[in-house]
Amino acid sequence: MASPSTTHNIEEALSAAGLRRTPQRIALLDYLLRHPDHATVDELWPALNKHRVCASRATVYNALHSLVKAGLVREFKLDASAARYDALLHPHHHFICDSCGAVEDLEWFEVPVLRQKQPGRRSIRSYEVVVRGHCAKCR
Ligand SMILES: [Zn+2]
Numbered sequence: 001m002a003s004p005s006t007t008h009n010i011e012e013a014l015s016a017a018g019l020r021r022t023p024q025r026i027a028l029l030d031y032l033l034r035h036p037d038h039a040t041v042d043e044l045w046p047a048l049n050k051h052r053v054c055a056s057r058a059t060v061y062n063a064l065h066s067l068v069k070a071g072l073v074r075e076f077k078l079d080a081s082a083a084r085y086d087a088l089l090h091p092h093h094h095f096i097c098d099s100c101g102a103v104e105d106l107e108w109f110e111v112p113v114l115r116q117k118q119p120g121r122r123s124i125r126s127y128e129v130v131v132r133g134h135c136a137k138c139r
């Protein structure tokens with residue numbers, strides 16, 4: 001089960017994003033925060049139903065989609081593999097393996113050039129770096 005502080009953070013994040021706090025959204029964010037291995041829908045759906053939320057695959061998919069649209073979850077789509085999902089409540093960067101498609105978290109670091117004045121009228125809300133290569137297993 002989620003710790004009270006995690007649940008609190010999740011509910012705050014949903015409210016701040018203007019989303020209703022449905023059990024599916026809360027359970028999805030909770031699961032993704034606890035399992036930083038960037039699961040696919042086919043991994044998320046049984047995992048969610050095993051715990052407490054009874055939801056069809058379509059319901060899980062719709063809940064995920066609303067979280068992605070609100071910027072709370074990041075969707076990784078790599079060519080031949082299924083999309084993977086990741087909660088973005090804590091900023092971090094990513095490493096993606098070219099061979100197996102594994103997505104790993106990288107600790108946050110600033111990219112100073114993005115903090116400087118941007119050309120034209122562009123303004124930056126957030127950013128994340130994607131590093132590509134071969135993971136330890138595929139090397
Ligand atoms: Zn790999």
Ligand SMILES: [Zn+2]
Nearest residue numbers: 086092104105
């Ligand atoms: Zn991540």
